[in-house]
Amino acid sequence: MAIRQIDKLDFKDKRILLRLELNVPLKDGKVQDTTRIEQALPTVKFLLKGGASVIIVAHAGRPNGNVVEELRLTEIAKEMEKLLGHKIKKLDEAIGKKVEKEIEKMKPGEIIMLENIRFYPEEEANDIKFSKTLASYADYFVMDAFGTTHRAHASTHGVAEYIPAYAGILVSKEIHALSPLLEQPRRPITLVLGGAKIWSKIGIIKNFIAKADHILLGGGIANTFLYAQGHYVGESLFEKDKVDIAREIMLDCEKNHDQLHLPEDVIVADEMSDDAKTLNVPVTDIEGDAKIFDIGPRTAEKYAQIIKNSQTIFWNGPMGLYEHPPFKKGSETIAKAMAETYGTAIVGGGDSVDCIKRCGYKREDFTHISTGGGASLEFLAGTMLPGIEPLLK
Ligand code: ADP
Ligand code: MG
Numbered sequence: 001m002a003i004r005q006i007d008k009l010d011f012k013d014k015r016i017l018l019r020l021e022l023n024v025p026l027k028d029g030k031v032q033d034t035t036r037i038e039q040a041l042p043t044v045k046f047l048l049k050g051g052a053s054v055i056i057v058a059h060a061g062r063p064n065g066n067v068v069e070e071l072r073l074t075e076i077a078k079e080m081e082k083l084l085g086h087k088i089k090k091l092d093e094a095i096g097k098k099v100e101k102e103i104e105k106m107k108p109g110e111i112i113m114l115e116n117i118r119f120y121p122e123e124e125a126n127d128i129k130f131s132k133t134l135a136s137y138a139d140y141f142v143m144d145a146f147g148t149t150h151r152a153h154a155s156t157h158g159v160a161e162y163i164p165a166y167a168g169i170l171v172s173k174e175i176h177a178l179s180p181l182l183e184q185p186r187r188p189i190t191l192v193l194g195g196a197k198i199w200s201k202i203g204i205i206k207n208f209i210a211k212a213d214h215i216l217l218g219g220g221i222a223n224t225f226l227y228a229q230g231h232y233v234g235e236s237l238f239e240k241d242k243v244d245i246a247r248e249i250m251l252d253c254e255k256n257h258d259q260l261h262l263p264e265d266v267i268v269a270d271e272m273s274d275d276a277k278t279l280n281v282p283v284t285d286i287e288g289d290a291k292i293f294d295i296g297p298r299t300a301e302k303y304a305q306i307i308k309n310s311q312t313i314f315w316n317g318p319m320g321l322y323e324h325p326p327f328k329k330g331s332e333t334i335a336k337a338m339a340e341t342y343g344t345a346i347v348g349g350g351d352s353v354d355c356i357k358r359c360g361y362k363r364e365d366f367t368h369i370s371t372g373g374g375a376s377l378e379f380l381a382g383t384m385l386p387g388i389e390p391l392l393k
Contacts (some may be wrong), residue, residue, distance in 0.1 A: 001179040002393040004166045006021065006043070006142055012051035013108050018043065020078050021145035021371065022058040026226065029070055031079045036147075036342065039371055041084055041146045043168035044111070048086065053106040055137055056113040057094070065121030077113045078342050081218025088113050092298030094120060095133050103137050131158030131382045141390075143363070144168025146370035148378070160390030168390045170371060177346060177368035178379050186311035187213060192303065192334060194219025195317025195351060198242045202249070202372065209252050209259075214310065216261045216293045217305045218319035218330060223329040225250065225262050226292075234268070234290035248260035261303070264295030267320065267327060268379075278326050295318025295330035298341075302305050303339035313341060316377060322358065332359045339365040348376035357388045 020040045025032040047054050061071045077090035087110075093099050094114040102112060117123045122130030131154040136140065140340040141163050143149070148156050149171065159165075167175065181189070189212045193201050198221045205215060217225055223238035226244035253260035266283055270275040280296045295303070300319070307313050315338055319330035334352040335356045338345045347356060348370035356366070363369050378384055 001175055001183070003175055003388070003391040004164075004393055006046060006168060006291055007024060009140065010050075011047060012252055014139040015050050015055065015103070015137065015160065016047050016052045016140050016142050017055050017057060017134060018047065018142045019145045019148070020044075020056055020058045021170075022073070022080070023060050023147065024076060026060060026070065026075065029072075029075050031075055034079055034083065036371070037076065037080050037083055039170055040080070040144065042082060043142065043170060044361045045182050047142070048109055048111070048167060048172075050150070052107045053108050054089070054111045055103060055106075056309055057117050057134065058113070059118040059119075059123070059155075060116050061126040063116060063118050063330045064120065066122065067119045068116075069171050071116050071119075073113060073116050080113075085139060086111060090114060095130070098233055099137075099198065099259050114320045116341070117153075117155045124151075126152050126154050126158045128158065130154045132162055134159045135162035138163060141165045142168045143387055143391060144170045145387070146171045146174040149372065149385045150375045152386035156387040157390065165390040167388075171388070173368075174370060174372070174376070178370065178376060179314060181314055181346070181380055182382060188218060188310045189312045190214040190263065190306055190310040190314075191316040192216045192218070192307065192313065193253070193317050194319045194331070195349065196220040197238065198224055198239050198246070200377055201317065202242075202245060202393065203383065204377050206252075207380065207382040209249070209256050212259055213257070214306050215253065216259060216306060218263060218299070218303070218334075219317050220265050221308070221317065223292055224297070225260075226283055229262065232286050233292060234286050234288060236286075236290075236292040261306070263295045263299040264302070267294035267296055267330070269293050269326065272321055272324060274324050274326070276324065276326050293327040294325075297329065297333070300330045300333035304333050306380070307334065307337040307343070307345075308341045309341040310341065313338060313343050314348070314380065316347070316373065318351055318355045322351075322355045328355075328358070331355050335359045335361055344368075346370065349373035
């Protein structure tokens, strides 16, 4: 996928509207985790070094078009200022007279951060007038919020209609890491999918039915497939309204090269807790009100072997309720195999990334860790993302 990148752009003395992904966890207005802020720094530094002035646009939380005091970007700006070692002028609005005045005064090397863009209903509505106003603030638009590229909003998509759009360093990295999965990946290709909700993963499964050598299922989503296959799943989490689609996918996989793998054994328990009593049973032996909370060791070992024998692996969604130690082992075995495989190992998804951290692995242990869970899934589902489409050459 060929995109326009900022390394090809002369932005000396230019004003750049820079969309960043700074949606970090906040508690009592304070930033709890600075990962996303750190990941945004290379592009900001690159633009400043090249003599630009930078207007940062970002969102936090889901204010749904209203001003929500706790979701102001003030603390995020302060945190970024510290990490960057450079003054950031945080404004309390994103558009309007005051903002315009401040932008007019800007000199090269200066940074302004606009207020939470989702305080404006026009943002999520991808409003034309709002997009034009944002575009009028700058000479170029730089998109570096990979985690929001699957949203057709004014500051991710609309604005690119009116000024030239370029990909920032983070978005470029993501596209370079993920597009080989769609364009001639090294085989065997394996998808490992878990987590709680099937709907977010149907697109990627369908797109890979003809491409993947193995699709390994775990987590809550595997339960729906087990049920569709005719297994009793007790009180396990599963999506009844997705049983038909699960059957359809299983049939399609059979027609291709039978690459769908479901758990053969699972860990069941009565309760979700740190000291739950667990039982390892074959999927044919689930009884009463048992709940499946992890894949079993036999399944995990089989999945690990497949991962180690693959050349390209993408993992999204934990294999179990990893937040509780008794149900973490399945995901731990997968994380270990992902870290050890000689293949290209890519991980996406907020909980999956949290899970590998809790298992003691670092980012460097994998080929690539995507900064956007939903965005990476939609990208790999093969749909053109609204935040990426304007960046194509
Ligand atoms: P990601 O954020 O990596 O995309 P998801 O959000 O889809 O992953 O799913 C993660 C959640 O799924 C976790 O909270 C995990 O506890 C839950 N989960 C995984 N397996 C099960 C299971 N068998 N039963 C209930 N919840 C599960
Ligand atoms: Mg999640």
